[in-house]
Amino acid sequence: MNKPPSVPEHFDAVVVGAGFAGLYMLYRLRELGLSVRAFDSAADVGGTWYWNRYPGARCDIPTTDYAYTFDPDLEKEWTWSEKYATQPEILDYLRLVADRHSLRSDIEFSAAVTSARWDEQEERWAITTSSGQEIRCRYYIMATGCLSMPKSSEIEGAGRFGGQVYFTSRWPHEGADFTGQRVAVIGTGSSGIQSIPLIARQASQLTVFQRTANFSIPAHNGPPSADRLKRLDEDRDEYRHAARWSRGGIPTDLTDVFGMTASEAVRRERFEAAWAQGELFGILNVFADQGFNPASNDIVATMIREKIRSTVKDPGTAEALSPKDHYFGTKRPCLDSGYFETFNLPHVRLVDLRTQPIVSITEEGIETADESFGFDAIVYATGFDAMTGALVAADITGRDGWSLKEKWAAGPSTYLGLMTAGFPNLFMLTAPGSPSVLSNMAVSIEQHVDWVAGCLKDMREAGFETIEPTALAESGWDQHVQDCAAITLYPTASSWYMGANVPGKPRVFLPYIGGVDAYRKACDDVVEQDYLGFRMTGPGRARCHDGVVRRMQPDVALVLELLATLGLPPMDTLSAADARALMAATAATRPPGPEVGEVMDGVIPVPAGDLPYRLYRPAGLPEGPHPLVVYFHGGGWVLGNLDSDDPLCRDLCARSGAVVVSVNYRHAPEDRYPAAALDAFAAVQWVDANAIELGGIPGQLAVAGWSAGANIAAVACQLARDAGGPHISGQLLICPVVDSDLTRPSYQDNGDGYILTTALMRWFWDHYADPADRGDPLAAPLRGNLEGLPPTCIVTADFDPLRDEGVAYARALEAAGVPARLTRARGHIHTSLTMVDVVISGAPVRAEIGEALRTFFPNAVPQEPVS
Ligand code: NAP
Secondary structure (H helix, E strand, O other): OOOOOOOOEEEEEEEEOOOHHHHHHHHHHHHOOOOEEEEOOOOOOOOHHHHOOOOOOEOOOOOOOOOOOOOHHHHHHOOOOOOOOEHHHHHHHHHHHHHHOOOHHHEEOOOOEEEEEEEOOOOEEEEEEOOOOEEEEEEEEEOOOOOOOEOOOOOOOHHHOOOEEEEHHHOOOOOOOOOOOEEEEEOOOHHHHHHHHHHHHHOOEEEEEEOOOOOEEEOOOOOOOHHHHHHHHHOHHHHHHHHHOOOOOOOOOOOOOOOOOOOHHHHHHHHHHHHHHOOHHHHOOOOOOOOOOHHHHHHHHHHHHHHHHHHOOOHHHHHHHOOOOOOOOOOOOEEEOOHHHHOOOOOEEEEEOOOOOEEEEOOOEEEEOOOEEEOOEEEEOOOEOOOOHHHHOOOEEOHHHOEHHHHOOOOOOOEOOOEOOOOOOEEEOOOOOOOHHHOOHHHHHHHHHHHHHHHHHHHHHHOOOEEEEOHHHHHHHHHHHHHHHHOOOHHHOOOHHHOOOOOOOOOOOOOOOOOHHHHHHHHHHHHHOOOOOEEEEEOOEEEEOOOOOOOOOHHHHHHHHHHHHHOOOOHHHOOHHHHHHHHHHHHOOOOOOOOOOEEEEEEEEEOOEEEEEEEEEOOOOOOOOEEEEEEEOOOOOOOOOOOOOHHHHHHHHHHHOOEEEEEOOOOOOOOOOOHHHHHHHHHHHHHHHOOOOOOEEEEEEEEEEEOHHHHHHHHHHHHHHHHOOOOOOEEEEEOOOOOOOOOOHHHHHHOOOOOOOHHHHHHHHHHHOOHHHOOOOOOOHHHOOOOOOOOEEEEEEEEOOOHHHHHHHHHHHHHOOOOEEEEEEEEEEOOHHHOOOOOHHHHHHHHHHHHHHHHHOOOOOOOOOOO
8 A cells, every 4th residue: 555645844944963053053043033943863962072972082172262152141151161171061061052042842863864855846945854754945954064974994894893893983872991901993083092092091902003193282181271261251252253253263363473484493482382282273373384385384293293202202103103294284183182192001002004004804803914913892083074975975956856966076066165056045054165174163153154044034035035156156166265275285185174085085175274264254245245156036036146256366365465454655656766665675575486506697788788687597407508588577667677576587497497587678767668678679689699608509599578578578579570580489478568558358357456556557658658659569569560479478367457468469469370378377466476485376377387488499408397
């Protein structure tokens, strides 16, 4: 007999998960007057803190900061007993929250949502649960956590072991007694490092199987930090506000000390202070550049390794416990209480799986390549299928029968880490693309939940019932998330942040590393711009303001923010002399650029007088001769000299393997148009004639320039063609001035706020050329004859007023039959590529430029390019 179809229950919203995120989401949805049903497969609230009951489990964010802030009375009533609270205490806290707000009545425990399908007709989610319930809801909210899906044990023979088996992530409620037992722990991440010292207290023998040595610092647990408590007491609101607008979700004074430039004494002092403080965000903030500069990172890493060696008595064990295969911080660092000391106990042994890998788990224990071990219990502390695991496993089907698992097969894709296109009204809290695991979860969760609740309220007030991100907005956010990661050392590690711990999982940097503050600002900006990048629909209405919320490279945005704080006068309000002095002062404080083989200064005798030049010779073998590149600096024909573009010239030399001859030329207003252009041509002639003396290969000569320097480089090419020589193998024009028309769309888009402004460009032109001359090809090479010019590489930057004229020059060259390569500096401004080692995201573009220069000289001896 067929079962009668069950009648679906209807709710406005369904929430999956009753941990930190799910509980607060439920609270806020109720507050909006929505009907809600929450589900959790656990028997009670708690999420992570329900399941992870292993000995030693505690938070590693100070408890003063690891708490809800939405309930001021709760904040006053609850006091944490320790700096880092234990799992039972945090679970008690979450139970109290559930009780205070009577949340349990809307939560079904020991029940899982087994599938969710978007019903296109009804515009509702059709949900089934493990108890066979059918539910329809408008909003489906996943509060399933980032580290909730244990990684399955891929170790050979895992099911064969005859003794006790434990997973730190699914610890039995009754606990485990290891007294007198031979115990194995596999895994030395946070869970392993926290539990190992406590398991060692009971076990008669403890063997720790370590695949990757991990960085850990002592937690120095005790009473909550007096300093943080004092700040909270003085002004709780201010403290919480500071947390919300901090990088990691905890008020932290970000240092401006750079590891590379700090003295040895300052380095040591800062490190020891962070070590003594025992906070993750402290040790990650010893130096401002440790997250992206390998050498600075190594200073911190070396000091931590010294601490490990001074703690662990056996030198071989100390060496094996010292992490050397990843940069500090790029895998989640741990806080411990006596972890390294545990290895000094006579009954504790470390097995380094790098030297003797596990072959198999056996009935009796573990067999490695070298030994057989017998155990009474094996503890797996092997981690999670992080961030995507629980979402992908949840059997979610969106529009057109497309599942989330299918959509994310090559890696997750989200808008703001909150929603994903094709899955209307599906909200995900702390999903990939959100700061989540890189931040204080409590702060991030409250922000996500508040944003979702605010969104639902706004939709209701505007008469909308569905919301979904656009493909454009989502791909823009995905790109931004990857751009933020790419300027750091994080993607270099085989970490769970990269999905590298799960065999076969796509390698994509999962969380948003731009910071809690930057993320919150992006979410707020989206709302302010009428929910930019979201499509909303309702009865008889639809709205979509499509676009990308963050298109600029993150480090460029930081540079602009920093400049804004300096309050410098706009250059176009200064005299030429003052503008030159300002430029020289800023150049004096920047990093020097890469090492090259040789740098020497000289002069070029030309009819108008001597032109100073600086020659950069590549390092390494073969010693030469090399192709030659004559380079002209930028500065609007008014500013700049051999120093101003020195780091860029070094970079071009190192990447291209060519001798770069950077030539200074006469400047306006002292020497106006066409002095600079004529000097450029004279310099090219001289370098060509003296190629052998300069260490160049005769006939292999390119010209290059940035900005106004690219203008005179382009003019020099036209003059050389007209004069029948010298032969020029190629021209590299970086963000060139090639026309005097200041009305192109890129001037409208980027004429203000990105260092080179329309006003400044006008100031440059006024200093350089009379209006009557500005259309002449010697001033505006775009208006000249382009036939017969050498192969060209043009670089344009998205946020450059000169962008469109660069594009126009490339198109015009192509139309004239000249091979032209257009390289787009995505998310960059006019000055980005000159800011070597400051704007790190410029490096891949300069690598392309170096590559382009090499293609100008196909017969040159190849050199190892700088990465
Ligand atoms: P984890 O950091 O991923 O560590 C798992 C450990 O198991 C790693 O040492 C890993 O080695 C090892 N492993 C995995 N598969 C293995 C295999 N097949 N053979 C041998 N070794 C294997 O997992 P976790 O310790 O559970 O921590 C996960 C995250 O949860 C933490 O990073 C943290 O964010 C959070 N957490 C926080 C706390 C806290 O707040 N106090 C406590 C626990 C966890 P590899 O490194 O070589 O992959």
